Each structure stands twice: as structure tokens, then as C-alpha cells.
Amino acid sequence: MRRWIGDHPEVFQAWVILVVWVAGTAALVSFGRPLLDAFFSSLFWVVIMGCSAYFTSRRLRRTASELEARGQVLAYIRYPNSLPGSLSGIWNRGIATLAPGKVEFQPAVYDTLEPTGRPTSFTVLAATQEPQKLGRQDSKYIGEPGFRSIKLTTANADIEVAATPASLHKILDVVTAQREPKDTP
Incomplete structure (x- = not known):
């Protein structure tokens, strides 16, 4: 059902x-x-x-x-292992631009997705969890229905990303794709 x-x-x-x-x-x-x-x-x-x-x-x-026409997705990010009072419990809304092994996150607000602040680039090492349903406490910061979350291990720290199930699968497919090897002379 x-x-x-x-x-x-x-x-x-x-x-x-x-x-x-x-x-x-x-x-x-x-x-x-x-x-x-x-x-x-x-x-x-x-x-x-x-x-x-x-x-x-x-x-x-x-x-x-x-956003899909530009190769981006609407996503929320938080840092679960950061100090209390920072963004450990609050989801930051923005636009995620995807590349193999990399996510660039641009914080954005309102329905027009106006950029706020500087974009942050994350080098993703692995996805450490499958998409899961948001709890009641988590979903109060996310205004859109049906969002799920995943945890990504990055070069600096773990982050949690919340988005629609289709967007999460796109993130997992693109970010965990093998990077193309560089030509070495």
C-alpha cells in the first residue's frame, strides 16, 4: 500500500x-x-x-x-557530528549540483531558490546508508512532503542529505560513479 x-x-x-x-x-x-x-x-x-x-x-x-534541466536537485544538508547549536540538527535548504565524486551545495531560500551565502563543495568518498524516512523531529525543518535522507562520507566530515527519493537516487548514481582516470604520460 x-x-x-x-x-x-x-x-x-x-x-x-x-x-x-x-x-x-x-x-x-x-x-x-x-x-x-x-x-x-x-x-x-x-x-x-x-x-x-x-x-x-x-x-x-x-x-x-x-533544476533538472540544469543538472541540479533541491536538497537539504546538515552536519550530524558537528557541535550542538550549529547545523547538527537544522537542515540547510539549497541547490545541489552533482558531479562524479563531488557535490556542490549552494544554500538557497524561498520558492525562487535565491542563493544565499557561498557554495560549499564536498568530495564524497562513500554513501554510508540507504535512503531512509525522516523522523518527526527532522521533518519539521523540511517543508516539502515525501523527502528521505542519506548519509554521505566526505573528505572532511559526514553529512546528511535530504531530498525526494528520485533526487536521492540521482545523487547516489552520479556521486558514487567512478571518476574517469586522468591520462598519465
Whole structure:
């Protein structure tokens, strides 16, 4: 069931909205509101929720396609072994540019992904964990639904990267790809 939901998130969202509409109508009727009034009140709120979900998913798809055209992905990074109070528990949002054995991370904010700060380059040595679901504490810093995380061992320290499952697989494929050997005379 979870796999089907992951493959069809829009259909699942539509079913959730329908169930909320029926449950909202039933709750309002049980509290004494007339059926027609309860029907339209819950319909109003379901339309608001549906529009919000639609525009959010549309924005995410548009952003992902723009970044993919440039060979980049939307990602969040944190440094799990750093000192408390730094970025050990807070995810930093940005754009990851991928190359074999290397990730360049440019912090960015807002829906327009405006760059903030300097980009950081990481030389990736290995991926030390498979993609895993974010916990409740972790996902409160990440506004997009369905993100997973992986841990990468870099030349300096371990980092955690959170992104969509498709983006994580792309990161793993590109970053762990064998570097082309240089010609030696």
C-alpha cells in the first residue's frame, strides 16, 4: 500500500480530501447543523485544502523540472557530528549540483531558490546508508512532503542529505560513479 501511495501521491491526496469532506459533513450534522449547511460548509473547506495541495505539488514539480534541466536537485544538508547549536540538527535548504565524486551545495531560500551565502563543495568518498524516512523531529525543518535522507562520507566530515527519493537516487548514481582516470604520460 505504501508503495502504491508513493507511486500515486495525487490520487492518494484526492482520496484523503474526499474522506475529510465526508467526515466533516458527518461531524457537522452530528453537532446539529442542517445537512445542506454541513454539506456546503465542509465542501468549502475541502476546496480550500484541495487548492492548497494542488498548488503546492505544482510548485514542487515546476521547481524540480527547472533544476533538472540544469543538472541540479533541491536538497537539504546538515552536519550530524558537528557541535550542538550549529547545523547538527537544522537542515540547510539549497541547490545541489552533482558531479562524479563531488557535490556542490549552494544554500538557497524561498520558492525562487535565491542563493544565499557561498557554495560549499564536498568530495564524497562513500554513501554510508540507504535512503531512509525522516523522523518527526527532522521533518519539521523540511517543508516539502515525501523527502528521505542519506548519509554521505566526505573528505572532511559526514553529512546528511535530504531530498525526494528520485533526487536521492540521482545523487547516489552520479556521486558514487567512478571518476574517469586522468591520462598519465
